[in-house]
Amino acid sequence: MHKKTLLICDDDQDILDVLELAFKSHFHTICEADSLKVMDLLRTNRPDIVLVDLWMPFLSGDQLIRSIRRDEDLKELRVIAISASQTGKKVALTAGADSFIAKPFDLDELLMEIRSLSGETVA
Amino acid sequence: MSIEQQQGRSTDKLTQSEERFRALVNATSDVVYRMSPDWGIMRQLTGGEFLSDTGEPIDNWMEKYIHPEDLDKVHIAISEAIRTKTIFSLEHRVQRADGSMGWTFSRAVPILNEAGEIIEWFGAANDVSGRKQTELALNAAKELAEQQKRLYETITSGTPDLIYVFDLDYKFTYANEALLTMWGKSWENAIGRKLLENGYEPWHAEMHEREIDTVVETKKPIRGEVSFPHAQFGRRIYDYIFTPVINEQGVVEAVAGTTRDITEIRQAEITLAESEARFRNMAEGSNIYIAMSDETGKIIYFNQAWLKFTGKSEQELLNFNWTDLLHPDDHEKHLSIYRDAIRAELPFHDSYRLRTSDGEYRWLLVDGSVRRYSDGSFAGHIGAAVDITGLKEDEQRKNDFISMVSHELKTPLTSTLAYIQLSKERVSASNDDLTHTMLTRTEKQIRKMTGMINSFLNLSRLESGKIQVEPVEFDLGALINEIRQEFMATISSHKVIFHPFETACILGDHEKIAQVIQNLISNATKYSAKNTPVEISVINRDGEVEISVEDKGVGIRQEDLTRVFERFYRVHDFETRNISGFGIGLYLCAEIIKRHGGKIWVESELGKGSTFRFTLPVCGKKSS
Known part of the structure; x- marks a missing residue:
């Protein structure tokens, strides 16, 4: 079966590493710690779904989501926001995220959410 | 001339003489009368217009003429006249011809025979009613005057105020008891003397004499205040009034004066003024914002710190509605707290943001204490506020x-x-x-x-005020079911029992209320032994639901019952010292319930267990 593409953006390298480790068997994963590079990556790689941390330096997750929603080509993209901040859910949904998962998350729960939003039926 | 002729002539003469006498008496008297020697019988009375006549002798003349109350008096005078064979003379009341009462002055002379025995009384009486009435009226007036005098004497002698009268030569014509005592003089030594002679210092005597002149001249009272040494009590302060006594011709004939010792009053006023000045200095010099309100809540004083804060003068501030400076988010809340405090006449405590003259908002913490009048009634508040913006x-x-x-x-x-x-x-x-x-x-x-x-x-x-309760209508039954499933799956250490209940619609924050119930259940399991029951019940009554979580655990001491909802408060004792926690959970629960307009409390007995209860308003009821 053709793997869907998942782009993960989080400034914390450990989280990127463990998510790649967890999801690489399920998705084609692209990991990026620098939020400023994400828009270019999205245009070139056209992922099926994006996982974005909210609290990042230079360009915060909610700013990134807003950019996606404003972009003609990318605005339909599925976006899941993740954050350790308790006000994250409100911030994320207001910015235009499709879903929010609080840190620390349960890997299974996160996986289920990604699958369901990317339109992938659970095997 | 025969003896008979001579006799007859002398009888004629006698008769003539008697008639002349009677005519004389008749002409000069209102009444003439003749009485038997013992006054038992009235032989005759000619009463003129004053008394009714008696033509034939009568023995009941007393009843006919004499006023009943004067009977004794008349009897005594008669007996005395008979005994001494001298003139009867008496003033007494009589029954007048018109039936009314009158006064008469009656005199009677005894007519004696050659043997010196009384053969008849011949009397004449005059109507003295007019004079007598005048006399009585005069006496009554005199009595009244005497009575008034006694009254005034009593008043003037009983008062501690000094009362006196001067004549136009500045001499005292009257001085009351208090003044004599103050002088240490008797009436005889003081009256008729001038101020100087009564021990006044020259400046003082002169001053009053000039004032007496002014009163006489202007016919208007004068009021003044003077301080001089008292014989016993040292320097005293007196308040006095000189009033003109004006006679019928409109001329001042004397000057009456009253003087009151106001040393204590002045002293109290000075003390009060000093105390007020002291407190004003304190209030003015303070960095604390001090204001005072009256019983209606209107501010009647702002200290210097307030003027600096607002950039307004005190008058401007008093005319200005200071609450316009409140931050819009704090406006309603503070006014409500303040109004409640006035209504209940209780102190208040609040913090709010207020706009400074620069347009910047500062946080103020205010404590309002109750001010009372001397009779204990509510006079308003004194508010002291400190700037807690830094804090x-x-x-x-x-x-x-x-x-x-x-x-x-x-x-x-x-x-x-x-x-x-x-x-x-x-x-x-x-x-x-x-x-x-x-x-x-x-x-x-x-x-x-x-x-x-x-x-x-x-x-x-x-x-930081960021937790906002976002109320939506939801089904309490569904919420409790979710919690039940969660706990059934995770807790095996205790018998968690959810009692069946009638569900209700709640207006509240679903997630936060779930958090409260979870917290209470988790606490119950933390503070009770394994395998003991933890029971969750819901009671639905008018307007609200009460949710309770009951355990059979260690319980809480009485003194800790209300404090367990305080932030960072933890019950310290041997049994619970190994139980982890920060003392935040119950504080959060209480805050969340408070923001829903509900109540939270705990009932507990040490060693027996605790029941935490909280209430929530159901849909359709106002929640805050």
């Missing part, structure tokens, strides 16, 4: 810090948890049960730590 900023920084730290702490936990979960999957495949168990325990500890960090975050957000 608020510190608190904000602290909360931001906690927020940041919590966030930073959760980030490594996130990857750690994810790594553990991945590791668990791997060991599952390799059938390494021991490692799997260890990883499961590690995962549990990580979740516990996450829970604690979340509590901290909740607290800091609560304090």
Whole structure:
């Protein structure tokens, strides 16, 4: 079966590493710690779904989501926001995220959410 | 001339003489009468217009003429006249011809024979009613005057005020008891003397003499205040009034004066003024914002600090509605607190933001204490406010810090948890049960730590006002069911019993209320022995639901019952010292319930267990 593409953006390298480790068997994963590079990556790689941390330096997750929603080509993209901040859910949904998962998350729960939003039926 | 002729002539003469006498008496008297020697019979009375006549002798003349109350008096005078054979003379009341009472002055002379025996009384009486009435009226007036005089004497002698009268030569013609005592003089030594002679210093005597002149001239009273040494009590302060006594011709004939010792009153006024000045200095010099309101809540005083804060003068501030300076978000809340305090006549406590003259908002913490009138009735408040903007900023920084730290702490936990979960999957495949168990325990500890960090975050957000209750209508039954399923799956240490109940529609924040119930159940399991029951009940009564969580645990001491809802408060005793926690959970619960307009409390008995209860308003009822 053709793997869907998942782009993960989080400034914390450990989280990127463990998510790649967890999801690489399920998705084609692209990991990026620098939020400023994400828009270019999205245009070139056209992922099926994006996982974005909210609290990042230079360009915060909610700013990134807003950019996606404003972009003609990318605005339909599925976006899941993740954050350790308790006000994250409100911030994320207001910015235009499709879903929010609080840190620390349960890997299974996160996986289920990604699958369901990317339109992938659970095997 | 025969003897008979001579006799006859002399009888004629006698008769003539008697008639002449009678005519004379008749002409000069209103009444003439003749009485038997013992006055038993009235032989005749000619009464004129004054008394009715008696033509034939009568023996009941007393009843006919004499006023009943004067009978004795008349009897006595008659007996005396008979005994001494001298003139009867008496003033007494009589029954007049017209039936009314009158006064007569009656005199009677005894007519004696040659043997010196009384053969008849011949009397004449005059109507003296007019004179007598005048005399009586005069006496009555005199008596009244005497009575008045006694009254005034009593008043003037009883009062501590000094009362006196001067004649136009500045001499005292009257001085009351108090003045004589003050002088240390008797009436005889003081009256008829001038001020100087009564011990007044020359300046003082001269001053009053000039004032007497002025009163005489202007015919108007004069009031003044003077201080001079008292014989016993030292220097005293007196308030006096000189009033003209004006006669019928409109001329001042005397000057009456009253003087009151006002030393104590003045002293009290001075003391009061000093005390007020002292407190005013204190209030004015203070950096505390001090204001005073009347019983209607209107501000009647602002201290210097307020003027500086607002950039207005006191008059401007008094005319200005100071509440216009309140921050819009604090306006309603503060006014409501303030109005309640006035209505209940109770102190108040609040903090609010207020606009300074620069347009910047500062945080003020205000304490209003109750002011009372001397009779104990409510007079308003004295409000003392301090600027806590610095403290608020510190608190904000602290909360931001906690927020940041919590966030930073959760980030490594996130990857750690994810790594553990991945590791668990791997060991599952390799059938390494021991490692799997260890990883499961590690995962549990990580979740516990996450829970604690979340509590901290909740607290800091609560304090910075960021936790907002977002009320929606939801079904309490569904919520309790969710919680039940969760606890049934996770708690095996206790018998968690959910009693059946009639569901209700709640207007509230679903997530936060779930948090409260979870917290109470988790506390119940923490503070009670394994396998004991934890019971959850819901009572639905008019307008509200009461949810309770009951355990059979260690219980809470009476003194701790209300304090357990305080922030960071933890019950300290041997049994609970190994139970982890920060003392935040119940504080959060209480804050959340409070924001829903509900109540939360606990009933407990040490060693028997505790029941935590809280109420929530149902849909359709106002929640705050």
